[in-house]
Amino acid sequence: MSREAVHRCGSPDWEQAMAIAAAQPAPLPIVEAPLAECPGEVLARTVHTPIPIPHFDSSAMDGFAVAGPPPWTLENELPTETGSMARAEVPALGAGRARVIVTGGPVPAGASGIVRREYAQATGDRLDLIAGCPDTELETGRHIRRAGRESALGEAVATAGTVLTPAHIAYAAVAGFDTLPVRRRARVAVIQTGDEVRGTGIPAAGEVRDAFGPQLPAYVRLLGGDVVSQVRIGDDAAQTRAAIEAVSGGNAVDLVLTTGGTGRSAADHVRREVEALADEVLFGELDMRPGHPTMFTRLPGAACWQVGLPGNPLAAMVAMRVVVQPFMRTLRGLPPEVIETVRLADGAPGARVQRLTPARRSGRPGVTLGDAGAAGTDQTGAASGAWELCDKTGPNMLRGLSHADGLVVLPASPVAPRGSVSCLRLPWTT
Template identity: 35%
Template sequence: MGVLDEVTRRPVSSIGWHEARRRARESARPLPAADVPLAEAAGAVLAEPLVALCPLPAYDAAAMDGYAVAGAGPWRIVGRVLAGDPAPTAPLTAGTAVEIGTGAVVPEGAGAVLPYERAARTGLVVTGTIPPGRHIRRRGEDCPAGQEVLPAGTPAGPVVLGLAAGLGHDTLTVHRRPRVGLVVTGGELCRAGIPRIGQVRDALGPMLPGLICDTGGEPVWEARLADDRAAMAAALLRPGADVLVVCGATSAGAADHLRGVLDTLAARVPVRGVACRPGHPQLFAVLPDGRFVVGLPGNPYAALVAALTLLSPLLGRLAGRTAPPTPTAVLAGPVTPHDRDTRLVPVTRLASSVVPVGHDRPASLWGAAGADALAIVPPRWTGGEVELLPLPAVRH
């Protein structure tokens, strides 16, 4: 179980908040890479730079509907070409034009595209003025073939998938997303409706899958346990997940079995507690077979803090994501620092500063739900800038 401090009742081995995050991230390496179809790459991270397999545009293309013209006007219309038509075989000669649609292949010899709205047509003759080179997207002007356009470590979001397709890719080389098993403990939890006296509504089960996905992981199974040591041991031995997230059972009470089971399983425990408020009973362990365990406190806001402290950097590293830069801002408003622990305070932006939202007790998600980020308030903070931990964005 570990030795508890007689005053704080927390593990004496608690470490600083920044050090805990560092240990969680640096204990892992990116998971192996594989080539997968574009649709299966969504949410994964590029294991190799994204390189253009073809130029963009792939050919000289019309950027407007109108007339591809050669030389000075007036021009005699000698044909028509629309998007999807094969390239014209004969080059345009001076004084001739073809009617053309946006995205169509521009014939060799054309010097510009004269838009309909700037053209006057009489029969097969068109007149107008247009500077040379206008409204033609030349082959490779956006991106030549062989150009590296995105570095390894870039998440493959919807826009990245669209770009990859436009550059000729059918597959992408990505790191496998870490598989996460979720273990929710507590006989007092109810999953639906209004809890009766002695029960509490489970908030972690609905919250954690979205957070796991947001930080690069893939929830694969969920187990719900009573406060039972044997059941905890069985859950930690269950296969199919790279990371096991245990909710509750992380403290040192009579019903908290996680620490004892980890010791029985000969797990390495780089983080046995974190000097932060809320969330100090969190822990991070590595099982002998290489799988990871993240222990979260049972109180919802404390669990969110712990998940962002340990789970998010771990999943990001396993998924191959580069560590994001840490934003900072001036923290304005009434915040009381702790003399020993880092405080994590829900804040929202106001002009160039951030202000506390309030409602930040360990058991309440009210403040975090209305916040943009958590302010990292160091011990004995005296004002000024603080680091920010952005909260997961809403996914539409």
């Protein structure tokens, strides 16, 4: 039976929409993930090293562990004393004696330092320094990496909320971790609509090539989620309802992304069917361009939300940045982002409504803009970090976005040259 969904908000602007999206979900559950799967994930709890790093005194050089001043009596090199022997198993070194050691090998108790191989000369079992050896080679502790020099026992390896990099993973491995506590990745279902959409090859007149199928899973991965279901349906009310019901029941997915069908024509079935199914419509449209017909709802039953992306590809990408990215940040346990302010090199005229427009840093190499192939680079702007608007940025165009570093917000009032505007960086740029 059809029912009326609860409508919470009318037409928020882009900033209000970001706040609404970020406020809805609770952070996802914590899971223990193998280190190899952790890069890019968000650490859910601060982890502390269970050992000092390094956890034993080791040699920083190939050479000889020595005890006291030269000359030394050189002990026979033992195969087990080449670095594989545990620190507790290494025999102590007596005064006046020396022993071969390799980089990373455990330093025996009693050693006063390490003498580099090139500074020592062995004659039988006698080891001495070569002529011209620097005096520093005999300093106490020379070339010894002391236990705990990098990290003391109990120091933080990484703090909660850290987006883990390969460097964090390597550090955690050195500290002895096999897994780390991270937020479970968001599970996302994608429902693509449109009778006119062609999935491969060159579309015929009246058809359009599918821009969503290849890029949405990649976009979702950048935001910390996985597309676990992806279907394409026609412009049909029954198919639309069945597809949404199939993925939104139970706990299978956290977010449903639909493409197209959010307008108000007779062929736009997504809006009507979602409003009939949803428990709550957080907003039904946005007070911005492009992306005006974007909708955000909470589906019944489990903790599952739906974002209705417009059918125009640039409008959908803007909606992903404004609505889906802040929603996913909260799922991952990250705080709301701080909105950046940049200067617009050439300014911009006023518009009827706020526009989120692809833009790039002035003077960035490797990008050509404009019909004539001119770079359009403002060298003064480049020197001072200003931004410039990209060309070809209609709601159905992707060319400008492919050249962009972010979306700048153009207000209704004109922006003077080098005036300040808000900017949302794109997740695939640095």
